[in-house]
Amino acid sequence: MKLNVKIYRYKPGTEPHYDTFPVEVPETANVLDALERAWADHDMSIMFRHACHHASCGSCGLLVNDQEKLPCVTPVTDYGEGATLKIDPMRNMPVITDLAVDASVVYQRMELIGMPIIRNAETIRPDKRTILPEGLETFGRFENCLECGLCLSACPVMATDPQFLGPMTLAAAERLLAEPRGADVDRVYRLVDDEHGVWRCHSSFECTEACPYEVDPGAAIMRLKRKIGMRKLKRFFGGS
Amino acid sequence: MASDVQPKPVKRKPIEWFNLKGKRVGFWAYVGMRLSAIGLVLYLFLHLAVLSQLAVGPTAWDNFVALAKSPIFLLLDVILIIGILVHGLNGIRLSLIGFGIGVPSHKLMLWLAVILTIVFSILSALAIFSETH
Numbered sequence: 001m002k003l004n005v006k007i008y009r010y011k012p013g014t015e016p017h018y019d020t021f022p023v024e025v026p027e028t029a030n031v032l033d034a035l036e037r038a039w040a041d042h043d044m045s046i047m048f049r050h051a052c053h054h055a056s057c058g059s060c061g062l063l064v065n066d067q068e069k070l071p072c073v074t075p076v077t078d079y080g081e082g083a084t085l086k087i088d089p090m091r092n093m094p095v096i097t098d099l100a101v102d103a104s105v106v107y108q109r110m111e112l113i114g115m116p117i118i119r120n121a122e123t124i125r126p127d128k129r130t131i132l133p134e135g136l137e138t139f140g141r142f143e144n145c146l147e148c149g150l151c152l153s154a155c156p157v158m159a160t161d162p163q164f165l166g167p168m169t170l171a172a173a174e175r176l177l178a179e180p181r182g183a184d185v186d187r188v189y190r191l192v193d194d195e196h197g198v199w200r201c202h203s204s205f206e207c208t209e210a211c212p213y214e215v216d217p218g219a220a221i222m223r224l225k226r227k228i229g230m231r232k233l234k235r236f237f238g239g240s
Numbered sequence: 241m242a243s244d245v246q247p248k249p250v251k252r253k254p255i256e257w258f259n260l261k262g263k264r265v266g267f268w269a270y271v272g273m274r275l276s277a278i279g280l281v282l283y284l285f286l287h288l289a290v291l292s293q294l295a296v297g298p299t300a301w302d303n304f305v306a307l308a309k310s311p312i313f314l315l316l317d318v319i320l321i322i323g324i325l326v327h328g329l330n331g332i333r334l335s336l337i338g339f340g341i342g343v344p345s346h347k348l349m350l351w352l353a354v355i356l357t358i359v360f361s362i363l364s365a366l367a368i369f370s371e372t373h
Contacts, residue, residue: 066262156270202273203334205266205346218266219343226340 001027001076003039007046010095019043020084031064031071031085033100048099055212058148058188061098063088068150068210075202090153106149110190113176114183143175144213151207151217163196167207167217170198174220177227193228201225269350276327281345283320291359316370320362329353 002024005079010016021036032050051057055073062071065079065086079085093101151167152158158166165173173192176183192198201221208218260267293300307313333349336342342349 063262066259067264134251156267187287202270203266203337203346204270206264209264218346222337222343225338230338 001023001029001081003034003076003079003082004033004083006084006086007035007038007099008056008088009046009098010037011097018086019046025076027077027214029076031062031069031076031087034076035056035071035087046099049103054144057059058146059092059103061148061150061153063090063141063153066153070148070212073212090149092153092155092158093149099151101149103149106147106152109166110147110172112165113169113172113188119228130166143172144215145172145175146163146213148212150210150212151215154206156202157202158205161196161200164200165192165194165197167201167221170201170224171215171217171220174224174227177224178200189228192224198225198228249250265347265350269333272326273281273330273334276323279319279323280327283323317368318361318365325357325360326353 002022004020004022006018006020008016016062021038023034023041023043025034025037030052035046035048036050037047048060048062050072052059052062053072055070058070060070060072062069063086064071064074066088068090071087076085084108087099088103089095090098092102093105095101145168147168149168151171155164155167157164170192173188174187177185198221203218203222205218209219260271290304293304319365330353333346333353336349337346
């Protein structure tokens with residue numbers, strides 16, 4: 001399948017521009033394969049992040065034709081023979097070079113919450129009879145969120161408020177409050193009940209649309225707003 | 241050294257706010273709220289300026305009323321109604337989902353708001369233009 005890959009180029013000290021490269025990839029290829037083809041066949045100075053190639057590391061997040069995507073699992077057949085794929089770095093994060101952004105925007109935010117990565121697993125079998133492999137006492141399950149940052153890129157509010165916690169962080173906070181596991185709940189409430197927390201969200205739901213793993217951060221933020229509201233109401237009437 | 245490289249700072253040019261490529265229906269609602277809010281605020285000041293004609297005297301007010309019956313002003317009235325419907329109906333949607341009510345159906349609520357806006361805008365336009373002829 002023949003495609004054109006139009007890549008955002010930026011090296012420090014130069015003006016940003018686009019370079020377009022023709023590539024040929026199998027029909028079963030993903031956008032990341034096309035990008036790697038452009039790198040291998042045309043210009044090895046193209047800088048971009050990639051690791052697992054199967055949507056478990058979250059490092060390859062990009063804009064493909066102005067939409068946030070994980071290119072490792074975005075088929076080229078979504079765009080058609082002869083299409084031009086416009087590839088840009090994620091929005092709302094400083095660009096280091098070409099398609100590589102300063103991802104500390106992502107990690108510093110998750111650190112504020114406490115980065116929940118494991119949750120108590122619901123029973124996997126529909127009949128509730130779980131047979132554990134030998135040596136295993138319980139199942140654990142990682143949170144869906146890859147910390148890929150696509151939601152932060154998609155969020156229009158991130159562009160207006162550099163201190164906004166962002167959909168990923170707020171969804172993680174909501175998740176932690178649903179299952180605190182000994183965490184300091186008051187600290188998390190103080191963090192999110194803030195002008196740079198939930199109240200900065202204006203419900204565009206672009207984060208939910210961008211999320212590749214159905215975390216649905218938009219819905220999590222709405223649940224968090226409700227939690228905060230109910231908590232304030234309870235306290236107003238003398239509850240705890 | 242790689243750590244000496246200063247990243248290109250995030251600076252969104254104003255024109256980029258009008259790049260709607262790749263944006264979905266929720267973003268359109270977000271933009272619609274902001275544009276309708278600006279329009280309604282501008283209308284508020286215009287409305288106060290117009291009402292101040294009452295303080296000038298009956299002739300000034302009668303002159304304004306004659307102007308207000310002109311087709312261009314009637315069209316502005318229809319645009320005002322559209323702005324009120326967009327802002328009001330989407331505002332109800334945002335209030336509900338902000339309380340965690342109907343969040344999975346937020347797109348359905350949005351399309352309902354769009355349909356109601358279109359229907360009532362057409363009815364209002366028909367009423368406004370037929371009343372004056």
